[in-house]
Amino acid sequence: MAPTPEQLKILAENKPGYFLIKGAAGSGKTTTALLRLHQLCLNWLSRRDRLGLADQVRVLVLTYNRTLEGYIGELARQQVSKSDALNLQVSTFSKWALEAIGETEVLNHNQAASFLRPLANRLPLDSDFVIEEAGYVLSRFRPDDLELYLTKRRDGRGTNPRMDQRLKRRLLDEVIAPYMALKGSRGVYDWNDVAVAASNVNEVLPWDVVIIDETQDFSANQVRAVLRHLAETFSVTFVMDAAQRIYPRFFTWKEAGVTAFSKTYSLKQNYRNTKQIAAFARPLVEGLPLDGDGAMPDFTACTKEGTLPIMVAGSYRAQIEYIINRTLRTVDLTTESVAFLQPRGGQWFSFLRAELKHRNIPFVELTRESKWPKKLGGVALCTLHSAKGLEFDHVILPGLNREVTPHGHEDGDVHLDTLRRLIAMGVGRARESICLGFSREDPSTVVNLLDPDTYELVTV
Known part of the structure; x- marks a missing residue:
């Protein structure tokens, strides 16, 4: 995991305080967070030895959901060498907060x-x-x-x-x-109560180093709870892109307790997507409101060429059959990853599961999984929300119909804006190819936002 020139500037910074890393989709935010984790662990262990401190260096990495926790946890273990002097915890906020306050009944x-x-x-x-x-x-x-x-x-x-x-x-x-x-x-309690309660606990040991990935989808009370439990000398790094915020949880840094940042960095180069994928995603985010921490994707910042995205119009059954025959039969599943992403989980994956089993195509389910599969290639099933922060060689979003993507119809509708961000985030998970499927009779609104010149339309 060799650092890029953009990342090297960030890794050279080891002063205490608050740091903000902003980056657009595909700019390597999570990779940067992991490289910074590695560097900070080394720096703080060295500081411990230099000052002759007896206590362990306590490092906390918080992620947006259990799926991302599993992914980052696996990578973090590869990045950070084990040491008796280091206490490294990778967790979701919810798990960390519940451990802090003790067992309690929480409403889902x-x-x-x-x-x-x-x-x-x-x-x-x-x-x-x-x-x-x-x-x-x-x-x-x-x-x-x-x-x-x-x-x-x-x-x-x-x-x-x-x-x-x-x-x-x-x-x-x-x-x-x-x-x-x-x-x-x-x-x-509900989960908001859990955040407030975690902020009020006094018995939690303080953290020396904290890294929060996908901070844009943390709430103000969650950030307050974390900042309440810092060591006297600390390093906190927020990694985020407000343009990918899929929950309307806006707050100001000052009200959450961050009065000033020691340094703010922006990552602009898109290392993940091809030019074709970036051009395809562009209409989904153009015109959406941004706050000061947003980073609109720079669609000229991709250097990798690829194939045109594919739009498959037809019944859901026909979409799946075409996608399996065209995509899964033409990729090497021992080395390449294919993700089926859908707005909703549960029964919405039932037909897909049955079809993959019928064709003897093995798959894993990533939604809410905190243990990341060690296999690099293969087929994964995941909701769009749980795919945040992950990446795959090939991404497939079938069944984009109005039924599963409801929203209001007035200009500036909050649910439509959120839906556009969510679908754009899903498209941005792809390294090599993207395929969307929709019903000709009931297409999602986002389908009509896309530019026909940026994709190949297939009717099945």
């Missing part, structure tokens, strides 16, 4: 939504939007500071639906307050 996403939905129906807005907005409020502000929602600027999502002051007040009084009371009466 569906359970929390079932608590919120009857309350959300009180407002003259789509209930899914109200549930999402309540989650944003509870993830950004401390329980004692919820009133700040009325005055703080709300960025990081589309402009519709619009929350005026009257609706904000009703959200606090008629949805969030009774929701918190209901949780209290049941003696349960």
